[in-house]
Amino acid sequence: xxxxxxxxxxxxxxxxxxxxxxxxxxxxxxxxxxxxxxxxxxxxxxxxxxxxxxxxxxxxxxxxxxxxxxxxxxxxxxxxxxxxxxxxxxxxxxxxxxxxxxxxxxxxxxxxxxxxxxxxxxxxxxxxxxxxxxxxxxxxxxxxxxxxxxxxxxxxxxxxxxxxxxxxxxxxxxxxxxxxxxxxxxxxxxxxxxxxxxxxxxxxxxxxxxxxxxxxxxxxxxxxxxxxxxxxxxxxxxxxxxxxxxxxxxxxxxxxxxxxxxxxxxxxxxxxxxxxxxxxxxxxxxxxxxxxxxxxxxxxxxxxxxxxxxxxxxxxxxxxxxxxxxxxxxxxxxxxxxxx
Numbered sequence: 001x002x003x004x005x006x007x008x009x010x011x012x013x014x015x016x017x018x019x020x021x022x023x024x025x026x027x028x029x030x031x032x033x034x035x036x037x038x039x040x041x042x043x044x045x046x047x048x049x050x051x052x053x054x055x056x057x058x059x060x061x062x063x064x065x066x067x068x069x070x071x072x073x074x075x076x077x078x079x080x081x082x083x084x085x086x087x088x089x090x091x092x093x094x095x096x097x098x099x100x101x102x103x104x105x106x107x108x109x110x111x112x113x114x115x116x117x118x119x120x121x122x123x124x125x126x127x128x129x130x131x132x133x134x135x136x137x138x139x140x141x142x143x144x145x146x147x148x149x150x151x152x153x154x155x156x157x158x159x160x161x162x163x164x165x166x167x168x169x170x171x172x173x174x175x176x177x178x179x180x181x182x183x184x185x186x187x188x189x190x191x192x193x194x195x196x197x198x199x200x201x202x203x204x205x206x207x208x209x210x211x212x213x214x215x216x217x218x219x220x221x222x223x224x225x226x227x228x229x230x231x232x233x234x235x236x237x238x239x240x241x242x243x244x245x246x247x248x249x250x251x252x253x254x255x256x257x258x259x260x261x262x263x264x265x266x267x268x269x270x271x272x273x274x275x276x277x278x279x280x281x282x283x284x285x286x287x288x289x290x291x292x293x294x295x296x297x298x299x300x301x302x303x304x305x306x307x308x309x310x311x312x313x314x315x316x317x318x319x320x321x322x323x324x325x326x327x328x329x330x331x332x333x334x335x336x337x338x339x340x
Contacts, residue, residue: 032083034101043072050091055082062088071096104175110186112168112293113222115256116160119291123182137183138162144180146187153212157275157286164215164288165190193294203301212287218300219288223252226319231296233323235303237311246309248278256289312337 033053037046043066044059051059066072071092078100082091093099108126110119120135141147141154141161152165162183167190173182194200204214217238225231241248253276254269255261262269270277276285292300310330311321315337322333 032081034079034081036079037075037077037095039077041075041077043075046072046075046095050082053082054084055086055091056088066092076100105172106175106177107170107172109170110166110168110291112296113290114166114168115290116163116166119166119186123179127179127182129179133179134183135160137179138166144184144187146184146191150187150191151211155286159276159287161287162187164212164219164291166291167193168291168293193297196294197298197301200301207301213284214297214300215288215292216284218292218296219290220248220250220252221299222292222296223255223290224250225296225321227321228295230321231299232302232304233306233308234311234321235299236306237308237323239303240307240309242283244309245282247280247282248284250278253278253285253289256285 033055035049035053035055037049041049044063047056047059047062047066050056050062056062065088069092075095076098078098080094080099081101082094086094106126108123110122114122116138117131117135120131120138123129123134124131137144139160139162141152146152146165147162150165152161154161166183166186169186169189171182171185171189173185177185197203204211207214209217217235220238221231221235225234238248238250251265254265254272257272257274257276258269270279273280275281276289278285306323307325308323310324310327310333312324312330312333314320314322322337324330324333
């Protein structure tokens with residue numbers, strides 16, 4: 001009888017030791033291990049994965065511990081690192097909080113008013129690819145979900161389909177992003193920014209414009225204006241001219257057609273034949289001539305109501321404008337700007 005009691009006690013002690021040893025952290029024997037929890041993996045699969053990678057001693061005991069502590073249902077997918085020697089509680093906390101390995105990212109900034117070609121060149125430099133890779137996506141807009149959501153038209157006269165829709169912003173994307181994902185992120189940012197404008201769709205409908213037309217006006221404002229307070233004024237001039245069916249005669253639309261920007265346009269430049277040339281054609285150009293920022297979009301959506309039809313850049317270095325109601329006033333402003 002005494003022998004049986006001794007054997008049972010030994011068995012019980014051995015079982016306790018087995019459990020204690022199995023739940024003890026693995027002795028540190030090397031660097032941290034990287035492992036990935038895929039979406040849909042259950043806690044049992046994760047326990048097996050941890051044992052396979054030598055992070056825990058016994059997956060069965062880990063499963064029992066999870067059941068006892070009512071953990072495991074909130075583990076997050078992702079790539080983790082863990083070192084042999086981490087306790088059960090440390091592992092559980094890390095998996096619950098999604099303390100995943102931070103992926104390498106690329107930070108890039110698109111300035112306001114950049115054209116599609118400038119955007120493609122900037123992206124190419126930041127992502128170490130050829131500009132043509134991005135320009136092809138910008139020109140076609142294919143295989144991009146936001147192209148459909150934003151209703152971006154496909155018109156033959158438009159030089160770059162996504163021109164005006166690539167929101168200027170500072171972005172941080174994982175280095176593994178594809179060129180399509182990079183461009184998509186810029187379109188998504190435009191969508192988000194529009195939603196920040198109260199009742200923007202109602203205001204757009206009230207003006208009788210499409211989003212494409214709004215962004216076209218905004219792009220003109222972006223390329224013409226430097227002084228922030230003048231954006232609504234210039235937008236108002238554009239709408240006044242459109243309403244009167246008067247040519248916009250905006251230099252920026254001609255500059256858009258040139259291979260290189262000029263400090264001053266020549267009369268021969270104004271004769272270039274293109275639907276974008278607002279010196280030769282009335283109405284808006286076929287599409288945006290740059291990618292406008294939020295301030296220009298808001299100005300195009302809510303212009304300042306004035307009787308101005310003309311503006312000329314001051315020559316005093318302020319980059320502001322003199323506004324006139326009539327052509328006579330405009331000529332006087334031109335002379336005044338020269339005096340400055």
